[in-house]
Amino acid sequence: MKDTYKLVISVVGCELAGIVGSAFTIPAIPTWYATLNKPTFSPPNWIFGPVWTLLYFLMGLSFYLIWRKGWNNKEVKVAGKYFLAQLGLNFIWSPIFFGLKSPALALLVIIAMWALIVMTIKKFHPLSKLASYLLIPYLLWVSFASILNAAIVILN
Numbered sequence: 202m203k204d205t206y207k208l209v210i211s212v213v214g215c216e217l218a219g220i221v222g223s224a225f226t227i228p229a230i231p232t233w234y235a236t237l238n239k240p241t242f243s244p245p246n247w248i249f250g251p252v253w254t255l256l257y258f259l260m261g262l263s264f265y266l267i268w269r270k271g272w273n274n275k276e277v278k279v280a281g282k283y284f285l286a287q288l289g290l291n292f293i294w295s296p297i298f299f300g301l302k303s304p305a306l307a308l309l310v311i312i313a314m315w316a317l318i319v320m321t322i323k324k325f326h327p328l329s330k331l332a333s334y335l336l337i338p339y340l341l342w343v344s345f346a347s348i349l350n351a352a353i354v355i356l357n
Contacts, residue, residue, distance in 0.1 A: 204269050211268060212261030218288055219257045222295030223250070229299040237304075238356035243349060256342055259335045260288070266332035267325055280324035287317035298350070304357065308350045315343050 230246055264284050270277050290310050298307035318340050326333040 204265075207268050208262075208265045211265035212258055215257040215261035215264070215288065216254070218292045219253050221292065225295045225298075225300040229302070233302055234299065237353055240349065240352040240356065243352075252342060256339045260284075260339055263325065263332040263335035266329045266335075270328060276324070276328060280321065280328055283317055283321040283324050287314050287321055290314035290317060304350060304354045308347070308354050311343065311347045311350050315340070315347055318343060 226249075234246075264281070267277055267280050267284070272278055272281065290313055294307055294310050294314065297303055297310055318336060322333045322336050322340065325336065
């Protein structure tokens, strides 16, 4: 597969994970989410869309840098599986938090996701330092989101 196709698939695939999640998030924000007690450090709702759009783009670019090295390479395949596993957890977090209205279950998911992001960064680093560095903003945001998620569980 040509590198251009890999890039497009990588970025669009990651962005689609966010788009699907937003189908659960957007309707719940003015209704259920608005009724929750949130910590003082909770950012305004409008910030989440732009931040996640940028993070999904960086994630897709990061995955592309690894994928283009060849899926037949054992280290690439292992690193790619970690990436896809964390993306899978990312994909189900919004339906769990907003769709099922279960912040406690979503907290378990985001903690597992955080651990897989750390492992993905470790697996990406020997293959492409840039690919691993592109995931640092994502790790930082998910760290913050985990604390926010935990605070919502505690306050509600």
